[in-house]
Amino acid sequence: MKDIFDKLKDAGRDALGTFVEFDPESPAQAPAAPRGPDRGVPVDVTLAAVPVSAPAAAPVSAGAAAPDPEFVQQLQAAVQASGKQAYGQFRTLFGALSAVPDDTQRASLALAAAQASHGVTAQQVAEAIDDRLRILAGEREAFQKAVGAESDAAIGGTQKKIDDARAAIARKAEEIRELQARQAELEAGLAEARASIDANSARFAASYAVVEAELAAERARIAPLLTPTSGTR
Structure with missing residues (x-):
């Protein structure tokens, strides 16, 4: 699974590398990968050719992505770590009976041959498959944890910003x-102040004109009665 985690981290770096500085040595960004199969464990025939009923997958968004060949290989390698060999023995015999066109008959013959040659029963084959499904589920759980850690490290900081x-x-x-x-x-207050000032100015000007006119009239009235002064020509 380490290659899967590395691919996941690379995708995060490509998407957010402009905004987030990644530290390859940071524990938060380098989740421990599950142990792969030991070299001493016999390798099963690929699961891709086996019509096994798997648990319903979680719903995916519209436009689901196609399977990644590298991920498929990694997961197939992981389930080969199962210590229950009945499935591998059954698969070998099932593959050898490729000339049988009916899958149900082919599986029945393969189980009969497995029981005769290895003492393997159908129940043991089913248990071996269940063990591989358990391992596969563990890989999914580990991947989801890695996604969470990578999201916290790569996406969480940017999302907070x-x-x-x-x-x-x-x-x-x-x-x-x-x-x-x-x-x-302030503009309303300014307009009100200007209006008040303008109104006061207008009233003052009108009042000034009244008083000025009164004084001018009085001045004109007594002007003929004034005695010329010595300085008057």
């Missing part, structure tokens, strides 16, 4: 709205 930026934008937007409201209040 995005969330912080979004929060900062919201704060700035609220600040801008408050400033705009304050600006509107």
Whole structure:
């Protein structure tokens, strides 16, 4: 599974390398890979040719990806670590009976031959398959943990920055709205002050004209009665 984890981490680096600095030595980004099969364990025939009913897979999103050949090989290698050899013995005999066209008959003949040559029963073959499914489920669990760790390391930091930026934008937007409201209040106050000043100025000018006209009229009235002064020509 180490190659699968490495591929997962490479994908994370490619996607977020611009924003996130990856430390290959960081424990958070290097989850321990499950142990692979020992070299001394006999290798089973590939599972790809066996019509085994597997547990229902988790739902996938629309446009599901195609199987990755490297992942398939890694998972097949992992299940070969099973210590129950009945399945491998059955598969060898099943493969040797390829001339039999009916799969059910072929499986029956292979089981009969396995029991005769190795003392293997159908129940033992089923238990061996179940053991491999258990190993396969363990690989999925390990992969999901690796995905979680990689998400925390590669995606979590960037997502936090995005969330912080979004929060900062919201704060700035609220600040801008408050400033705009304050600006509107000040502009309204300014307009009111200008209107008041203009009104007072207009009233003063009108009042000034009245008084000035009164004084000018009085001045004109007594002007003929004035005695010329010595400085008057």
